[in-house]
Amino acid sequence: MSLYGNVVDEPSPPHGDGQQVLVVAGDPVDSELVSTTLELAGYRVGTAGSGAEGMVRLSRQRFDLVVWDATLRENAYLAWGRRVAPADRPPLLFLATCDSLPGLVPELGREREDYVTKPLRVAEMLARVEMLLRRRRPQRPSGRPRHGDLILDDATCQARRGARPLGLTPAEYRLLRHLLANAECVLSKEQISRHVWGEFRAGEAIEKLVSRLRRKVDREEPALIHTRRGFGYWLGRADL
Template sequence: MNANVSSLLAKPSPPRGDGQRVLVVAADPADSELLSITLELAGYRVGTAGTGAEGMTRLTEHRFDLAVWDAVLLQHLTQPPPAPLLFLTTCDTLHRLVPELGPGEQDYVTKPLRIAEVLARVDVLLRRRRPERQPVLPRYGDLVLDDATCRARRGTRPLDLTPAEYRLLRHLLVNAECVLSKEQISRHVWGDFRANEAIEKLVSRLRRKVDGGPGEPALIHTRRGFGYRLGGGAD
């Protein structure tokens, strides 16, 4: 079989947890054992409860990221739970469950349980609560670069940089406190070696923009005979 066809037919790996706490509230001990083992093997930390009352007590006294809740114990949900819910139900009783489902943080799987489906629904519910990670912006002191927009600022002051100036500033920043030779700078900014005069003019323009604010300490320094560095203090 063609390798590309094989890769398309191969089953995708089930989603895995990252240590999130999941409470399994199931009336059937066999369901509880199956779910506990499956979720633990998938990377979750699992707690269990055999009754709805015990489940509500554990949810209110301990922090769980999600609860897998047997729909036959639905009457014990007397107050909004502090965690998303994945209900276990049968096709015959699904019509009684659907009106109870809230938007966003509740879902269900039907019995007999299909492990791949359980793991997928758990992952989706947890992902909805997961805060989006803010990108880490390259920075040195009050100098901040944003690679997504190719913009830079010094404190609250925006720096109007050309593409070459931005590449040079970023190269200096990621190598902060290190002296970069003119050849290193030239090859990074333009991809080849340029005359010293071109490099000196580029550094001079960048220095006027980066260190041009009133009262700002200079960040770009010349190490005569060696090159340039970005950092605090003069050479």
Template sequence: MHRNIITSEQPAPPRGDGRHVLVVDNDPAVTELLATAMELVGYRVGTAGSGTEGMLRLAQHRFDLVVWDATLPDLAGFARGRRVPPADRPPLLFLTTCDSLHCLLPELGLGGEDYVTKPVRITEVLARAQVLLRGRSPVRDGMPCYGDLVLDDATCQARRGPRQLGLTPAEYRLLSHLLGNAERVLSKEQISRHVWGEYRANPAIEKLVSRLRHKVDREQPALIHTRRGFGYWLGCPDH
């Protein structure tokens, strides 16, 4: 058995939902194991064999998550790139050894970062990845999405599958806010201030949500839900 791999555990059940992951590791066996396991649960996986190649891939494509070997000799150049604001970079999952963990810990805590130690345990990698991605909308072809729901911020249009939703500006802002906080409950006040920039009475919010739900949830599963007494959220109840 390879010293950086533990294969006795079966991959955990969480689904990747087509999220795009970049795995950067100079060990082909580790890279192949992670890529295969993550693809089996629904991630789309790109790989790089060095930090330089990984940085190039990040410059060329947008990823939902980066799994990066913290023991790579060119980690310093990557660390400088981590100064990018958290909202503009994907969450990072570092692979590290116990011996080198002390070098990595001071860099953690920037938000959207975590680590697992080698030898790699697939169940742990999948679990940490799911936590890092929780509440973040995946990206498909550079556009935020959830399942078959896709938003094109360049044109301010949304579609579910092949169907265009034909949203008003207020409906699009609401859907974008819900999608950006997928699987989190947003209060009516939070929604109101995001959509209109000011607080509006409950009937206006309820009417807007109702119109949006009518357009989005013609197909199953329903994506927009009410948490009575708390607010609204976007997601699949069994996700």
């Protein structure tokens, strides 16, 4: 209310849109508070009670964001995150104590990692979660993604090679889009699997998907999709 009794509009609190969030916390009280708060705010939440359990969940399921208790002894997320391609690494919000900040803050990466301190303030935590997820949302590029005569249209989820439409399935389109976004870089089967299906699938499933996509894309020369044996697949020049 203002001094004159008029109602003052306040901004709506941050809320989710069904994004998947993993909460890794050893203290059941913290875990319950964070997970309940996020669920009420519109997020879908998974939980883990230890760092080891959290890493297992991350290896089996794709999450949009991770909330990680910085007081856990098995604080392996940062080391794991440095080995994973940015596109496949969910942003991270640490739950920290004030005395842990001097060692934690220098390790945080720009844009993709942040922290809130205990005791938790719900409004601040929700604001940090929403900010990290907003930073992760890809900006719509000007024009259409392309590599040579290979052109994708994200508005219609269609692709063509020169004038020839490719007629891709949704999984094939997601795979080609991922390869194009990481052109000239080798992507492992695990990275591809998580991006295409949101979970890890056997290597045979990846091989069959790549084979189908290659038959559609590489009818013309030069071939664009290549295999680096023992490592994965990449899109681009054959002399990589």
